[in-house]
Structure formats: structure tokens, C-alpha cells
Amino acid sequence: MIVLQTTQERLLTALQTVAGIVERRHTLPILANVLIQRAGPLVQLTTSDLEIQIRATAELGGDDQPFATTVGARKLIDILRTLPAEQKVTLETAGERLVLRAGKSRFTLQTLPAQDFPLVQESPTFGPVFAVPQKVLKRLLAQVSFAMAAQDIRYYLNGILFVAEGRQLTLVATDGHRLALASSELDVEVPKQEVILPRKTVLELQRLLSDHDGAIEMRFASNQAKFAFDGLEFVTKLVEGKFPDYQRVIPRAHRNVVVLGRAPLLAALQRAAIMTTDKFKGVRLHLEPGLLQVAANNADQEEAVDELDIEYSGDVIDIGFNVTYLTEALGNMGQELVRIELQDGNASALITIPDDDRFKYVVMPMRI
Numbered sequence: 001m002i003v004l005q006t007t008q009e010r011l012l013t014a015l016q017t018v019a020g021i022v023e024r025r026h027t028l029p030i031l032a033n034v035l036i037q038r039a040g041p042l043v044q045l046t047t048s049d050l051e052i053q054i055r056a057t058a059e060l061g062g063d064d065q066p067f068a069t070t071v072g073a074r075k076l077i078d079i080l081r082t083l084p085a086e087q088k089v090t091l092e093t094a095g096e097r098l099v100l101r102a103g104k105s106r107f108t109l110q111t112l113p114a115q116d117f118p119l120v121q122e123s124p125t126f127g128p129v130f131a132v133p134q135k136v137l138k139r140l141l142a143q144v145s146f147a148m149a150a151q152d153i154r155y156y157l158n159g160i161l162f163v164a165e166g167r168q169l170t171l172v173a174t175d176g177h178r179l180a181l182a183s184s185e186l187d188v189e190v191p192k193q194e195v196i197l198p199r200k201t202v203l204e205l206q207r208l209l210s211d212h213d214g215a216i217e218m219r220f221a222s223n224q225a226k227f228a229f230d231g232l233e234f235v236t237k238l239v240e241g242k243f244p245d246y247q248r249v250i251p252r253a254h255r256n257v258v259v260l261g262r263a264p265l266l267a268a269l270q271r272a273a274i275m276t277t278d279k280f281k282g283v284r285l286h287l288e289p290g291l292l293q294v295a296a297n298n299a300d301q302e303e304a305v306d307e308l309d310i311e312y313s314g315d316v317i318d319i320g321f322n323v324t325y326l327t328e329a330l331g332n333m334g335q336e337l338v339r340i341e342l343q344d345g346n347a348s349a350l351i352t353i354p355d356d357d358r359f360k361y362v363v364m365p366m367r368i
Contacts, residue, residue: 001093003036003069004043005061008102009085015077017232018047018054020204022073028118033070035117036091040064046119047073052201053120055233062091068114071098079107120235123221130190131215132169134229138209140171143182143359145202146328149175156241158199164220165192172246178325178363179249193220196239201225208232249362251350254341256314258287259354262338265292266330268306272296273323275304282368283323287342288316296323319345320368329361 004011018034026032026049035046041064046055079100083089089102100107141160149157152175161172167190170183197205205227209216216229220238227234272283275296286293292310297303319342329351330338341350351361 001065001067002062003038003067003091003093003098005088005090007085008080008083008087008089010058011060011089011091012077012080014045014056014058014060015073015080017056017208018045019073019077020207021049021052021054021200022047023049024074030070030112030116030118032072032074033112033117034073034076035070035114035119036068037114038062038065038067046117048118048120049200050118050120051198052204052234052236054204054235057231057233067093069093069098069111070114070117071109071111075109076100120237122226122235123224126219126221126224126226127193128188128190129217129219130164130169130186130188131217132184132186133213134209134216135211135213136184137216138206138211140169140182140184141202141206141209142332144171144173144180145206146332147173147175147178147180147361148199148202150199152176154241156196156239156243159196159239160202161194161196161243161246162218162220162225163192163194164190164218166190172243174244174246174249177322178329178361179246180329180362181246181250181360183358187215194243195220195225196241196243197225197236198239201236205234208234249348250360251341251343251348251362254343254347254350256287256312256317256342257339258292258310258312258314258342259337259339260292260308260310262330262333262336264308265294265338266327268294268308269323269327269330271306272304273327275302276323281322281324282320282366283326284318284320284368286316286318287312287314289313314342315344317342317345319349320366321349321363322366325363329363333359 037044043060044057083102087102098109163170167186172181219226272294283296292308294306337354339352339354348364353359
């Protein structure tokens with residue numbers, strides 16, 4: 001039986017879409033495989049790591065008979081990568097094996113039974129469907145994902161909080177030293193739902209989302225989230241736990257405000273960062289009327305000082321920050337100007353976009 005028959009490019013694209021979560025070595029060998037299911041003209045490719053399941057549906061040619069098996073995902077991708085993009089490839093059955101044919105090349109691949117593939121059991125209690133354009137969610141994720149914790153013992157910080165309420169979707173990430181918040185309008189009004197998406201899910205969504213206007217549909221349950229876009233179905237477990245009260249962390253009514261160019265500030269910080277070390281990433285900001293000074297030094301008594309002319313008439317402030325916390329935030333913002341609000345040298349700073357309250361970034365100072 002011909003399971004599928006298409007070009008190298010189409011099959012490789014479909015496989016790479018689902019294979020991001022596949023580990024080469026796993027305690028369950030079948031989880032290194034992709035589940036291939038055929039029903040009529042459509043072929044479904046499914047991968048899982050027991051926490052996340054991704055399924056792509058596409059027309060990939062071949063016989064219309066029902067069929068299902070699993071085969072090594074990475075090995076299949078590695079083979080396809082060595083073939084020309086326009087090469088016609090055929091995947092056909094040969095007993096308990098699959099044979100991949102392409103031109104004068106032939107590869108015989110071992111399979112494992114489809115019935116042994118551990119599909120994720122979907123929650124029966126998903127909330128209402130809501131949608132945003134893919135490019136909007138991709139932008140929101142970029143604006144906050146850098147602030148996620150990586151391997152924090154407070155496991156609920158190793159991900160992003162999604163809050164859907166009314167006509168607003170808000171994403172929040174924090175690692176305890178900084179907090180990023182971004183929001184956007186929804187197409188429908190929804191009851192309040194709060195879920196924490198795991199770090200791996202966030203990174204995979206960022207990889208898969210495109211910059212076009214096509215919508216991504218979302219549904220949340222108490223222990224799962226489900227996304228559908230571009231012929232993909234993405235189901236993930238959620239992080240259990242109580243996310244910190246992010247509203248209390250956001251400063252209000254800081255009396256010192258400066259608005260300045262994002263790119264010049266980012267460039268000055270990047271230059272100063274050259275004089276920091278891996279162990280100590282501190283930079284000093286000195287703010288006085290008309291001037292912002294960025295400075296850094298290291299144990300070798302080397303020093304970098306940069307000055308920016310600004311419009312500012314507030315207090316004189318000396319404050320230290322981890323330079324990475326500032327450059328990551330500024331690097332993921334696209335607009336020309338940033339607004340920085342400060343109280344003094346000991347309180348956290350609030351970075352926002354002028355005339356746009358949909359993005360907020362809070363960063364704690366550090367002693368230098």
C-alpha cells in the first residue's frame with residue numbers, strides 16, 4: 001500500500017512542524033516516533049512527549065485505504081533533508097516495515113504498532129473557543145517570553161500566565177527579578193480563564209506561529225490548553241500552581257518619568273555590557289536633568305561610560321540593573337520610543353510604550 005506520495009518539500013515541512021517536541025532518546029521508545037494515520041485523502045502526523053501533543057493534517061497523496069503506523073521521526077527527517085526539494089517521495093508498506101522511495105534511493109524503516117502510541121487524553125471540560133491573529137499571539141509571546149524562569153524551583157514561574165477575560169487576552173511572565181506583561185483585544189467576550197502554559201509549550205508555539213493574519217483558536221480547561229491553526233492541533237498540559245499577583249508588582253505613580261529613543265538606549269547598554277562579566281552583569285544608570293549616563297566596569301578596572309542627551313527634569317537618580325534584563329526587554333520591543341518610570345535608586349523601574357498601556361515591564365534594581 002502507498003501510504004503517501006508527495007514532494008520532499010511538502011513531507012519535510014509537515015514532519016518538521018510536528019517533530020519539535022520529539023526527543024531522540026526517551027524512556028518510551030515509541031515517543032521517538034511519529035504516528036502516521038490515513039483516513040481517505042487526508043494524512044495525520046502526530047507526535048507526543050506525554051505533556052504536549054501536536055497533530056498536523058494534510059493531503060499528501062497515496063492510497064485512500066485506512067492505515068496507521070509509527071516510524072522514527074528524526075530518522076525520517078534526516079533522510080528527507082538529504083533529498084532535493086522537488087524530488088517525489090513515496091512511503092509504502094512492506095510487512096511490518098515502511099519503505100521510503102525517492103528517485104533511485106530506497107530506505108527500509110522499522111515501525112512500531114500505532115495502537116501502542118500514547119495519545120494525550122483530551123479534557124472533557126474545555127471552555128469556550130476564542131481566537132486572535134497568529135501574528136498578534138506571536139508578538140505577545142515575544143514581548144514576555146524572555147522573562148520566564150528556566151528551571152526555577154517555583155515551577156509555576158517556568159511558563160507564561162494566560163488570562164482571558166471579557167474581550168482581553170493578557171500574557172504575563174516573571175522570574176522573580178523582572179516581570180513582563182502584554183495584552184491584546186479578543187474577537188469575542190469570554191468568561192475569565194487563567195492558565196499557566198509550560199515553558200516548552202511556549203517555545204514550541206513561538207517556533208510554529210507565523211506572521212500572517214490567519215487566526216489561532218484557543219480553548220482552556222483546568223489542566224489542558226488546546227490550540228488550532230494552519231491545519232495543526234496542539235494540546236498541552238498546564239502548569240499547576242498559583243501564579244503571583246502580578247497586579248501588585250506593577251509600580252504606580254512613580255514621580256520620575258523619562259521618554260527616550262529605544263534604539264539609542266539599547267545600543268548604549270550593549271556597549272556597556274562588553275565591560276561586564278558572566279558572573280556580574282551590572283550596569284549603572286545615572287539620571288539627571290537633560291542627561292542619562294550608562295556605565296559599567298569589571299574586576300580588571302576597565303570601564304565603559306556612555307551619555308545620552310534626554311528631555312528630563314526630575315530627580316537625580318543613581319540606580320543599578322542587570323544589563324541583560326534591560327537589553328532583552330528593549331530588544332523585543334519594536335517601537336521608536338520607550339517610557340521609563342522611576343521612584344528612586346532602590347525601587348523597581350517600570351518600562352512601557354508611550355501612549356500604549358498594553359505592554360508593561362517591571363525590573364528590580366541591583367546593588368552595584
